[in-house]
Amino acid sequence: MAADVHNKKVAWETQNGSLAPVGKLRAERSDSPTPGLVEGTEPGAGQDDAMFVHTRSFEDLTADGEEGEDTDPSGPASGLGTPLGDREQPEAEPVGPEEEQAPEAPAGGRAEEEDVTSEAWRGRRKHVFVLSEAGKPIYSRYGTEEALSSTMGVMMALVSFVEAGKNVIRSIHADGYKVVFLRKSPLVLVGVAHTRQSERELTRELLYIYYQIVSLLTLTQLNHIFQRKQNYDLRRLLAGSEHLTDNLLKLLDRDPGLLLCAVSCLPLPSSTRDVISSSLQAAKSKSLVFSILLAGNQLVTLVRKKDQYLHHMDLHLLFNLVGSSSSFREGEGWTPICLPKFNTAGFFHAHISYLEPASDLCLILVSTDREDFFNLSDCKQRFLERLRRRSAYPALQEATRSPSYPVSQVGIPELRHFVYKSKSSGLYTSPELPAPYQTEEEQERLMGLYQYLHSRVHHTTRPLRSIYHCGERENLLAWVTSGFELYLCFSPLGTKAQAVMAINKLLKWIRKEEDRLFILSPQTY
Amino acid sequence: MSGQRVDAKVVMLGKECVGKTSLVERYVHNRFLIGPYQNTIGAAFVAKPIQVEDKVITLGIWDTAGSERYEAMSRMYYRGAKAAIVCYDLTDCWSFARAKFWVTELQKSEEQCRIYLCGTKGDLIEGNRSLRKVDYHDAQDYADEYCSHLHFLLLSDSDNNISENVCICIFKKISHIQYSILLAHCAAKEKGVDLAQKKSSYFYCCHH
Numbered sequence: 001m002a003a004d005v006h007n008k009k010v011a012w013e014t015q016n017g018s019l020a021p022v023g024k025l026r027a028e029r030s031d032s033p034t035p036g037l038v039e040g041t042e043p044g045a046g047q048d049d050a051m052f053v054h055t056r057s058f059e060d061l062t063a064d065g066e067e068g069e070d071t072d073p074s075g076p077a078s079g080l081g082t083p084l085g086d087r088e089q090p091e092a093e094p095v096g097p098e099e100e101q102a103p104e105a106p107a108g109g110r111a112e113e114e115d116v117t118s119e120a121w122r123g124r125r126k127h128v129f130v131l132s133e134a135g136k137p138i139y140s141r142y143g144t145e146e147a148l149s150s151t152m153g154v155m156m157a158l159v160s161f162v163e164a165g166k167n168v169i170r171s172i173h174a175d176g177y178k179v180v181f182l183r184k185s186p187l188v189l190v191g192v193a194h195t196r197q198s199e200r201e202l203t204r205e206l207l208y209i210y211y212q213i214v215s216l217l218t219l220t221q222l223n224h225i226f227q228r229k230q231n232y233d234l235r236r237l238l239a240g241s242e243h244l245t246d247n248l249l250k251l252l253d254r255d256p257g258l259l260l261c262a263v264s265c266l267p268l269p270s271s272t273r274d275v276i277s278s279s280l281q282a283a284k285s286k287s288l289v290f291s292i293l294l295a296g297n298q299l300v301t302l303v304r305k306k307d308q309y310l311h312h313m314d315l316h317l318l319f320n321l322v323g324s325s326s327s328f329r330e331g332e333g334w335t336p337i338c339l340p341k342f343n344t345a346g347f348f349h350a351h352i353s354y355l356e357p358a359s360d361l362c363l364i365l366v367s368t369d370r371e372d373f374f375n376l377s378d379c380k381q382r383f384l385e386r387l388r389r390r391s392a393y394p395a396l397q398e399a400t401r402s403p404s405y406p407v408s409q410v411g412i413p414e415l416r417h418f419v420y421k422s423k424s425s426g427l428y429t430s431p432e433l434p435a436p437y438q439t440e441e442e443q444e445r446l447m448g449l450y451q452y453l454h455s456r457v458h459h460t461t462r463p464l465r466s467i468y469h470c471g472e473r474e475n476l477l478a479w480v481t482s483g484f485e486l487y488l489c490f491s492p493l494g495t496k497a498q499a500v501m502a503i504n505k506l507l508k509w510i511r512k513e514e515d516r517l518f519i520l521s522p523q524t525y
Numbered sequence: 526m527s528g529q530r531v532d533a534k535v536v537m538l539g540k541e542c543v544g545k546t547s548l549v550e551r552y553v554h555n556r557f558l559i560g561p562y563q564n565t566i567g568a569a570f571v572a573k574p575i576q577v578e579d580k581v582i583t584l585g586i587w588d589t590a591g592s593e594r595y596e597a598m599s600r601m602y603y604r605g606a607k608a609a610i611v612c613y614d615l616t617d618c619w620s621f622a623r624a625k626f627w628v629t630e631l632q633k634s635e636e637q638c639r640i641y642l643c644g645t646k647g648d649l650i651e652g653n654r655s656l657r658k659v660d661y662h663d664a665q666d667y668a669d670e671y672c673s674h675l676h677f678l679l680l681s682d683s684d685n686n687i688s689e690n691v692c693i694c695i696f697k698k699i700s701h702i703q704y705s706i707l708l709a710h711c712a713a714k715e716k717g718v719d720l721a722q723k724k725s726s727y728f729y730c731c732h733h
Contacts, residue, residue: 239541241564
């Protein structure tokens, strides 16, 4: 039996949640024994400006989902507003002369399609369906869309029936299943899950899928298409992108970053990271908005235009784009991409290339000008030259060989794993998964537990500061302050007192290592 | 989009999954892509220096994505191109319709661009003729119709040295030499041969 003990009020939490004079606190940052109770001073907090749009975990995401349409299209992008050169309507006539052609089978891609009448298909933990408002299938996680057209018809009928009564269907709970609906005109997204995730969590995941589709097409184009032809088969335009969505769903099940709205960094000596950042900073171009260097699914550094912020969600979509495609290994990639949390109306143009053919280091240069490919290609060359001249490249390569660290470095014997997010920087750190969690199922089970704690801590009506969860196979503790979120996983033999003791020790360790684990001084051009 | 470091721009066009990327991989890196099919996202650029007589010329090859999603962008890839290789899959008649679409597009906006029509996956129909969906005569008639003022090259080379058990999405090796000649040819054109001289049109056909 799982037992939850939660404290509404924690004695050591600063009563005054507001920001104390930040400069003063920063001066003392490394001396403080329990650092980081206040936002901006927690371990991992950036020294200057945050790199990202500030998010308080997923509240703003779900709020977004519940509000329905984004009313203000300029959103956080208002600074850049119209000058973004590329707002013009895509000149494609998406409905060409061939529009009467029968829909093609999705090209290649997924190896075997499942039989949708089989028990195995029914038994899947989480299904995701995307359909148009005309009830036409657009995407299904498992099985072909054609085979599911009647099922999707029923889904649309449910949505329309409830809407006819001036109401909105959010979810159906039955027989251990949750069926969650997300209506983002002109699309309808449906998730069917028998997991412990809350309805909000599932809605948030559907929102990710929605933004994934928007990132390929822009909302403007999406609306335009369905205004012209309500029963348009969107799969034609999304052909070949199924594996991006598949991969995103996999990340949602496994990557704590998507849960926490945070990004993890490649552990790297701060001197090396500074050299890389300043080299990227120097390799600028007029149209450049963001320069992002990735190592696998970790961030090495990010340089941005002054006053322009990237949203985590957009960054995760970029991670997903790069991570789920080998296309960029072939040469220098040049692709239009919409960053939906920045602006749903227009495309950016991204120059995406690996630093070396077999390397994990991938550079993404995000530009506003679609004609600027060769300029950005030059930027990359300049960046590489500078990196080599200042001999930071070997150190960077060395770091990519050990992209994580064992939890034993912390020196807490009962501690198996943890996830620590610094709220003000939007970055998190987490050690590699230890022995019992190395298989995919176990990894997803642990993530499931973190998701459960996360949903308890961020409950809409009864949010918690901390929660201790005793399970059969492990004990977990979550602790949230205004500065950070911490999730810890202990061996099942540990006690609650030990767990609470561990927090201080861990925070001290993170403080000591923060130079290496976080990006403390983000750069702008 | 014009590059300073590129002497001749070559663009690959065609429906998705016809094998444009495989062609480029084969030509530039001399390798086959193995594993599941991965569609190109946006476009990929590769610069390939080649020796033509005593000069080194850099070809800038734009391997575009076949998905309709990127169609609006394709125009900027073929703008100013010296050559376009329009690919279609011999086992997919819809891909031939798309190829015709691209030929029409190119004729409309890029008069100087040489167009090479390229039928791919010849090895698949070799084993099983019934898989063939694009008739030889259809392709030839289409080429004939335009060959008075355009250059077509129908490729679907069969090279028996290569084992046949290739992945479904990797078509038969286009003869490396022939492909080099083809590309070298457009580079040579760029170098000085009168490009406007269209009368001496030729029509290669190694279509089965």
